[in-house]
Amino acid sequence: MSLTKWKEREKEQRRNDIIKVSRKLFADKDFDKVSMEDIAKEVGLGKGTLYLYFKNKESLYFAVVLKGIQIWAAIVKEEVKKDYSGLNRLISYGNANRGFSNKYPDYFRLLYSPTSIKKQFDMDKMTSSEEFQEVRELFKEIMSVGIDSIQKGIDEGEIRPDVDPTEAAILLSVIYNGKANMGDWAKELLENKGIDEEKFSKDIGDLFLHMLTK
Template identity: 75%
Template sequence: MSLAKWKEREREERKKDIIKAARNLLAEKNFDDVTMDEIAREVGLGKSTLYLYFKNKESLYFAVVLGGIRIWYESVKSEVEKGNTGLEKFILYGKANRTFSNRYPDYFRLLYSPTSIKKEFDPDKMNRSEEFQEVRELFKKIMSIGIDSIQKGIDDGDIRQDVDPTEAAILLSVIYNGRVNMGDWARDLLETKDIDDDKFDKDIGDLFLHMLRK
């Protein structure tokens, strides 16, 4: 291996270490409570060295999120391809979303982080971030899979004609957002009815399908 390739591999490994450290910290704290100093200490680097890999905290945040949304996109895409009808594809779309949220709760929380955290981001820095741009494009692709599934369901005659596919897919995304950021008061109420996370997720899916079906 040439020296240049060895250095490039070393750089990539260190970058992965930084992203892993940031993911661990962001899984425990909100965005504004995690500092670049803290991340640098976690990975054993100087803060100045950290900025050689990521221009700012926003860029690093979206590098973490990017790893999660890539997994999410591939899992949704492969699962939906198993369906034949539009309704089958949409049911599989919801199943893939639930599976991802259960398997990677830290990624899902970061992707659906509260608005109060997102307000901390500098819009100019976000727009200049390659990671942010890719996250946004992949999220649109995930939404498009849901939209196309609903449209096919309408064309198949299984989903109501008066349903707008884009509006329905966005509504489902809003529901997931609320599900992730649900307050303790809501969880307490569900517990009084012996409704755990799995049952609540299933009931959400059943109710949403009831809204869509003819």
């Protein structure tokens, strides 16, 4: 391996290390409670060195979110390619979403961060971030899988013809958003009924399908 390639690999590994540490900090604390100094300290770098990898905290945050949504998109695409009917694709789409949220709860929370956190971002820094733009595009790709599956189900007569595929897919996203950010009182009510997170996620999917199918 040439010295140049070795240095590139080392730089990529360090970048991944920064993202890994930041993922935990951003998932455990509010955005405004995490500083670049905190991250640099956890990674074992000087604050100045950290800025060689990420120009600001917003860019780093969305690099973490981008990593999560790349995993999510890969899971969705892998899951839905197994099924041919629209309804089965939609079921697989829901299973993929549920599987991602259960396996990567911290990424899921970051992807569905409350609006109050997003308001703390410097909008100019946020929208100019390459990572932010990539996250937006991947979100659209994931949503498109759901929309196309619903439309296919309508065309095949398995899903009600009065359902709007875009509205239905967005509704499902809103439901998962609410699930990711529900209060402790809601979690306590579910726990008192013996409903754990996995069962609740499955029940959401079942109810959603019941709403769409004939």
